[in-house]
Amino acid sequence: MDKTFPSIEEAIADIKDGAVIAIPGFFACGVPRDLLKALIKKGTKNLTLACGCGPLVGAVDEMRALVKNNQVKKVIDSYGLSRSASKGMQEPFEQAVRAGKIELEVFPMGTMAEKYRAAGAGIPAFYTPTGVGSVFEESDVTNIESNRKPKETRMINGQKYVLEYALKPDYAFIHAIIGDKEGNLRYSKTARNFNHVMAMAARVTIAEVENLVEVGKLDGNDVQTPGVYVHRMIKVSRPQFAITID
Amino acid sequence: MDKTFPSIEEAIADIKDGAVIAIPGFFACGVPRDLLKALIKKGTKNLTLACGCGPLVGAVDEMRALVKNNQVKKVIDSYGLSRSASKGMQEPFEQAVRAGKIELEVFPMGTMAEKYRAAGAGIPAFYTPTGVGSVFEESDVTNIESNRKPKETRMINGQKYVLEYALKPDYAFIHAIIGDKEGNLRYSKTARNFNHVMAMAARVTIAEVENLVEVGKLDGNDVQTPGVYVHRMIKVSRPQFAITID
Amino acid sequence: MSQKVKFEGLPREMIALRVSREIKEGSYVNLGIGIPTLISNWTEGVDIVLQAEIGMLKTGSLAEGDDVDQDLINASCQAVTALPGSSYFDIVESFAMIRGGHIDIAVMGALQINARGDYAGWSNPSRGLFVGNVGGSMDLCAGAKKLFIAMEHTTKDGELKIVNELSYPATALGKVSMLFTDLAVIEITPKGMVLKEVMAGLTAKDIQSVTGPKLIIAKDLKEIEL
Amino acid sequence: MSQKVKFEGLPREMIALRVSREIKEGSYVNLGIGIPTLISNWTEGVDIVLQAEIGMLKTGSLAEGDDVDQDLINASCQAVTALPGSSYFDIVESFAMIRGGHIDIAVMGALQINARGDYAGWSNPSRGLFVGNVGGSMDLCAGAKKLFIAMEHTTKDGELKIVNELSYPATALGKVSMLFTDLAVIEITPKGMVLKEVMAGLTAKDIQSVTGPKLIIAKDLKEIEL
Numbered sequence: 001m002d003k004t005f006p007s008i009e010e011a012i013a014d015i016k017d018g019a020v021i022a023i024p025g026f027f028a029c030g031v032p033r034d035l036l037k038a039l040i041k042k043g044t045k046n047l048t049l050a051c052g053c054g055p056l057v058g059a060v061d062e063m064r065a066l067v068k069n070n071q072v073k074k075v076i077d078s079y080g081l082s083r084s085a086s087k088g089m090q091e092p093f094e095q096a097v098r099a100g101k102i103e104l105e106v107f108p109m110g111t112m113a114e115k116y117r118a119a120g121a122g123i124p125a126f127y128t129p130t131g132v133g134s135v136f137e138e139s140d141v142t143n144i145e146s147n148r149k150p151k152e153t154r155m156i157n158g159q160k161y162v163l164e165y166a167l168k169p170d171y172a173f174i175h176a177i178i179g180d181k182e183g184n185l186r187y188s189k190t191a192r193n194f195n196h197v198m199a200m201a202a203r204v205t206i207a208e209v210e211n212l213v214e215v216g217k218l219d220g221n222d223v224q225t226p227g228v229y230v231h232r233m234i235k236v237s238r239p240q241f242a243i244t245i246d
Numbered sequence: 247m248d249k250t251f252p253s254i255e256e257a258i259a260d261i262k263d264g265a266v267i268a269i270p271g272f273f274a275c276g277v278p279r280d281l282l283k284a285l286i287k288k289g290t291k292n293l294t295l296a297c298g299c300g301p302l303v304g305a306v307d308e309m310r311a312l313v314k315n316n317q318v319k320k321v322i323d324s325y326g327l328s329r330s331a332s333k334g335m336q337e338p339f340e341q342a343v344r345a346g347k348i349e350l351e352v353f354p355m356g357t358m359a360e361k362y363r364a365a366g367a368g369i370p371a372f373y374t375p376t377g378v379g380s381v382f383e384e385s386d387v388t389n390i391e392s393n394r395k396p397k398e399t400r401m402i403n404g405q406k407y408v409l410e411y412a413l414k415p416d417y418a419f420i421h422a423i424i425g426d427k428e429g430n431l432r433y434s435k436t437a438r439n440f441n442h443v444m445a446m447a448a449r450v451t452i453a454e455v456e457n458l459v460e461v462g463k464l465d466g467n468d469v470q471t472p473g474v475y476v477h478r479m480i481k482v483s484r485p486q487f488a489i490t491i492d
Numbered sequence: 493m494s495q496k497v498k499f500e501g502l503p504r505e506m507i508a509l510r511v512s513r514e515i516k517e518g519s520y521v522n523l524g525i526g527i528p529t530l531i532s533n534w535t536e537g538v539d540i541v542l543q544a545e546i547g548m549l550k551t552g553s554l555a556e557g558d559d560v561d562q563d564l565i566n567a568s569c570q571a572v573t574a575l576p577g578s579s580y581f582d583i584v585e586s587f588a589m590i591r592g593g594h595i596d597i598a599v600m601g602a603l604q605i606n607a608r609g610d611y612a613g614w615s616n617p618s619r620g621l622f623v624g625n626v627g628g629s630m631d632l633c634a635g636a637k638k639l640f641i642a643m644e645h646t647t648k649d650g651e652l653k654i655v656n657e658l659s660y661p662a663t664a665l666g667k668v669s670m671l672f673t674d675l676a677v678i679e680i681t682p683k684g685m686v687l688k689e690v691m692a693g694l695t696a697k698d699i700q701s702v703t704g705p706k707l708i709i710a711k712d713l714k715e716i717e718l
Numbered sequence: 719m720s721q722k723v724k725f726e727g728l729p730r731e732m733i734a735l736r737v738s739r740e741i742k743e744g745s746y747v748n749l750g751i752g753i754p755t756l757i758s759n760w761t762e763g764v765d766i767v768l769q770a771e772i773g774m775l776k777t778g779s780l781a782e783g784d785d786v787d788q789d790l791i792n793a794s795c796q797a798v799t800a801l802p803g804s805s806y807f808d809i810v811e812s813f814a815m816i817r818g819g820h821i822d823i824a825v826m827g828a829l830q831i832n833a834r835g836d837y838a839g840w841s842n843p844s845r846g847l848f849v850g851n852v853g854g855s856m857d858l859c860a861g862a863k864k865l866f867i868a869m870e871h872t873t874k875d876g877e878l879k880i881v882n883e884l885s886y887p888a889t890a891l892g893k894v895s896m897l898f899t900d901l902a903v904i905e906i907t908p909k910g911m912v913l914k915e916v917m918a919g920l921t922a923k924d925i926q927s928v929t930g931p932k933l934i935i936a937k938d939l940k941e942i943e944l
Contacts, residue, residue, distance in 0.1 A: 001518055001539055026772045026809070027795040029788065052809060053772070053853065058795065079851040085842070098847065106849045109771065110813030110857030114369070117810045121584075122591030122635050123360070124402045126372040129860040130817060133836070133891030135848075136856065143849050156370045156411075165402075177789070182541075182577045188789035189467065189806050190772045196808040200588060216576025221435065222468070223579035224808075226549045228520050228541070228594045243788055245795045247744055247765055272546040272583070273569040275562065298583060299546070299627065304569065325625040331616070344621065352623045355545065356587030356631030363584045367810075368817030368861050375634040376591060379610070379665030381622075382630065389623050423563070428767075428803045434563035435580050436546045442582040446814060462802025469805035470582075472775050474746050474767070474820050489562055491569045 002181045004212065004233045008038045011206050011232045015039070015171060018073075020048040022116065022169035022198040025055030027079075027245050030191035032173035034208050034236040036062040039071070039173075046073045050169045052112045052194035054079035056093070057245050067092045072102050076167070078109035087246040097143050105142040107131075111164050113197060118166035120200025120229070127154060127161035137162045172202035174230070175239075179209035180216070183230030184223045192224065199229040208236040248427045250458065250479045254284045257452050257478045261285070261417060264319075266294040268362065268415035268444035271301030273325075273491050276437035278419035280454050280482040282308040285317070285419075292319045296415045298358045298440035300325035302339070303491050313338045318348055322413070324355035333492040343389050351388040353377075357410050359443060364412035366446025366475070373400060373407035383408045418448030420476070421485075425455035426462070429476030430469045438470065445475040454482040497701050498650035501674025502691055506718055509534050511599055511642050511672045516540075519596040520549070522632055525568050526601035527642040541577075543595055545628040547586045550578040567628070590628065591635040598636035600629060602643045602668075604658050607705035609668040609680040611641055612660035624661075633664030645673035646702050654678075654685075655704040675699055677716060684708050689716045723927045724876035727900025728917055732944055735760050736915075737825055737868050737898045742766075745822040746775070748858055751794050752827035753868040767803075769821055771854040773812040776804040793854070816854065817861040824862035826855060828869045828894075830884045833931035835894040835906040837867055838886035850887075859890030871899035872928050880904075880911070881930040901925055903942060910934055915942040 005011040012035065015021070021039070025031030036059060039047075049056065049072060056063035057079060066072050072093075081097070081104070082088035089095075096102040107115065108130045118126055131137050132153070137160075139148040152163040174195050177188040185207060187195055199205045212235040251257040258281065261267070267285070271277030282305060285293075295302065295318060302309035303325060312318050318339075327343070327350070328334035335341075342348040353361065354376045364372055377383050378399070383406070385394040398409040420441050423434040431453060433441055445451045458481040502510075508530035515521055515531075517539040523529050532542060532553070542551045544566045551566055552573035560571040581589075589595060605611040615624035633639055646653055654671070671678040676699045677689035687707040690699055692715045700707050728736075734756035741747055741757075743765040749755050758768060758779070768777045770792045777792055778799035786797040807815075815821060831837040841850035859865055872879055880897070897904040902925045903915035913933040916925055918941045926933050 001541065026793075027791070029772065029791045029795070054851075079853045080849070081847075081851055083851065085845045088845075097849070104849045106852055108852050108856040109809075109854040110817050110860075113809045113813045114367075117588070118372075120592045120594075121360075121588035122375060122593060124373050124375070124405070124407055126364075127370050128817070129368060129370070130857045132860070134840075134856060134888050136852070141849060143847065145848075159370070161370055180577060184577060184579055186467075187806075187808075189787065189800075190770070190774050190791055191789040192806060192808045193773050194809050197810045200592065200594075218577075218579075220548075220574055220578040220580045221432075223581075226579040226581055226585070226589070227577065228543070228549055228589055239788075241788065243786065243791060243795065243797050247767065272567075273565070275546065275565045275569070300625075325627045326623070327621075327625050329625065331619045334619075343623070350623045352626055354626050354630040355583075355628040356591050356634075359583045359587045363814070366818045366820075367814035368819060374591070376631045378634070380614075380630060380662050382626070387623055389621065391622075426803060430803060430805055433580075433582075435561065435574075436544070436548050436565055437563040438580060439547050439583045443584045446818065446820075464803075464805075466774075466800055466804040466806045469807075472805040472807055472811070472815070473803070474769070474775055474815055485562075487562065489560065489565060489569065489571050 003183045003231060004181050008034060008234050011234050012038055012042060015044050017044055018046045019171060020050055020169045022050045022172040022202050023055045024174060024194035024198045025058055026053045026193040028058035028241055028243050030175055030193045030195055031055040031059045032175040032208050033059055033062060033239045035173035035206060040065045040069060043069060045071050047071050048074040050167060051075060051077040053109055057082060063093055067096060074103040076105045078107055078112050080104050082246045084246050100144060103142055103144045105140060108136060115164060115167035116197045116201040119168035123166060125163055125165045127156060128164055129161055131162050132160045169202045172198040172205045174199050174205060174207035176207055176209045178211040178213060179207055179233055180213050180218050182215050183227030183233055184218050185225040185230060186218060186222055187224055196225045199225050205230045206232040208234045210236060210238045249429045249477060250427050254280060254480045257480050258284055258288060261290050263290055264292045265417060266296055266415045268296045268418035268448050269301045270420060270440035270444045271304055272299045272439040274304035274487055274489050276421055276439045276441055277301040277305045278421040278454050279305055279308060279485045281419040281452060286311045286315060289315060291317050293317050294320040296413060297321060297323040299355055303328060309339055313342060320349040322351045324353055324358050326350050328492045330492050346390060349388055349390045351386060354382060361410060361413035362443045362447040365414035369412060371409055371411045373402060374410055375407055377408050378406045415448045418444040418451045420445050420451060420453035422453055422455045424457040424459060425453055425479055426459050426464050428461050429473030429479055430464050431471040431476060432464060432468055433470055442471045445471050451476045452478040454480045456482060456484045498646060499675055499694060499698060501645060505530055507642050507672050507674055509718055510716055511640060514670060515597055522595050522598045524600040528599040528601060529568060531599060545586050545590060547581045547583055550575050587631050590631045593635055593637060595636045597638045597640060598632040599640045599642055602641045604653050604655050604660050605641055605668060605671060606655055606658055607684045608666050610658055610665045611663055611668050612658045613663045615661045617660055629663050633667045638669050639667045640670045641668050642672045645675040652704050686710050687713060689714055691716050724872060725901055725920060725924060727871060731756055733868050733898055733900055735944055736942055737866060740896060741823055748821050748824045750826040754825040754827060755794060757825060771812050771816060773807045773809055776801050813857050816857045819861055819863060821862045823864045823866060824858040825866045825868055828867045830879050830881050830886050831867055831894060831897060832881055832884055833910045834892055836884055836891045837889055837894050838884045839889045841887045843886055855889050859893045864895050865893045866896045867894050868898045871901040878930050912936050913939060915940055917942050
């Protein structure tokens, strides 16, 4: 089951306008930058980028290019804006959010993680204590007021919980340090973050790997994402970037 | 944070009558046999053994001793009975279940796994498609008729789901092939099965390890159960057993 | 209910062989206990990956002698071998994989099945217990993209197993798409059971005589080719 | 609301030092951005384990020079080092750990806090957006066994941060147990805020003058010892 693709362009060729794409990465770390660059080049529009903790704050050049190209309809994230309020004001992304031209929907980070996991695990909905007592128990938290659908809460054993739903992206872009041709992946340290769970969650998972090895080179005990979750594989170079966010 | 205990007896000394203990293992594989033997020796009564896939069918000698000692009040499992109906009839455990002297509560295996995970992850309840259309959507499935509490179902996006709740054991007995003194664990192949999730789920997790190593010997990328979940560590020998079930 | 016609059918290995033909290369497959397990004898060299719910992808053949490892068993508690590309994971991941729609085909045995694709397999009332060994069967039914049943067409005593209404506790409702027996291959469609293939030497009428629901006879009805 | 008294308080490093004294050996601790992060400067050689929500246990000091690894950062996007016994895991496991009650203490910054232990920290209305960067703060509040707040007692302009009612969007309600500021240490009890320690040179009355809720003065009120 050789899942390698001859080029990154071919690996993303079928992504259509309007797709929902999961983008892992925790700020600068573990972001699938080559896949993002290929997506910019391809120019696909009306995208929903389903993130977890600010990969577009970390990969800010890619974010700026996507916004400049008018490719982004919506971002879902726990940390989608610049850390610095004053620097954020200068960002075309935040300006588009303020203008209501791009939707930004926010969930607590653990809820985001759990929503992807639920999608990957066939769990349609779950209760969580996170967000109780905040606006997150009242409605969806988005800059687009008309999309603030009320949320449901429930008392279980005397405690209040919020009902949250699975979030299933059409595609996931994954970055791994090593992968075999059948899609078994392994990550480096904290670059794992949202990569595994997004690979589980998406209908189609496309992984860029720094090291592409023959099947059998990864020990079965060392595989962190089993190949069943991964549909397409690309070899990329180790990315170069600044470990910083504004 | 040295979590090693001088003896297995001391590691389980505080377990009181009536405790709920999670027992991992998939039939014969990955069962914490030394901890079970110590529990038999200790003689603690009225126990609820929260299993996943037949560790007591696999570790049948330990099961027989527990039943003979009258230590077991209840077993929760997806596969608690002998595979062979005729051999099962001969088992004191099944006889006690038939007589209503021991309660056997059954859930589908994936639901069991998810119930432990939910407990470990702070999720009080979740919806699952598993069991819809069967008795598992109607009530708790147990031999004790008066304990068959009705279950709740819900339609989500046109599909029916069952509401299931977290299951939080007081203790978990864990078997790992290697562990460091701070409780970081790694399993061998399919012996991982329910071990990790039960370590997450329990209030107190006690791990027997075949190889006890110094802190730093396990690479951070190779840890499968982070030490935060593990409270007590014991060194044991590699268990000897027949890979078979009746 | 107690029609006692009984035909000598194909051996279990041949049912398994017939099922194996229905599994496309590139599939991730979970095989239940019984006849389904035998399918793996026919898939060597075929590019499919077997999942074992204990927490393994790409299980190899049964292990013997020095290859036996007590930490490497399949869901039937048999020692198995690994293959290049095998991976291990915990039970939560294993059932996420199953429930989450990542397994292409599950093949299960059954005690009873009806024309709506409902089937019963987890609990035999003859054991006389409300509880039973459900294992992972219901998760596989809920999550696998396709569910096949492989079983004997009738019981040893000639009791019908393909019935109008289940009398045994259901495992899942409306999930089965194909049924492979020692006598026939039947597709389950919204209109009912379509008889697609019969064992050499038998007629559609023979099959109907040991089948509860009225069968729809496929226009291209043919012999089971092995 | 606009009392403009302002005292010169302890430097941020000293607030962090005082918090560090409240963390028992053997604790698993998550430190938020800001003053909480500085606590790690005071815990070297202390047997506590720091969790980073990106997916790491036992983070070491900030990395410099050749030790910088782009695949090893903390939740503030700073390169960090590993220690013997460090482990990495994915984000789902990380938040299971946080939400599931496995972290003993979370220390967070705050914009506002009240006497019921409610606090606001995730969204500053001055940014003018309904949305904001919530990150993992609410999960930590929901799951950590104890929640401490470490912050300046008032804003730079002398506005109260310890208030009767939050005017900023709440992060969590009733979860904070201890509050550490540059002027005081306050315990949050069912009866209200108990002033336990004050900065040398200040009185309980001084603290009350920059605090919204009526403080209960501890019988053994003492100076913050550093």
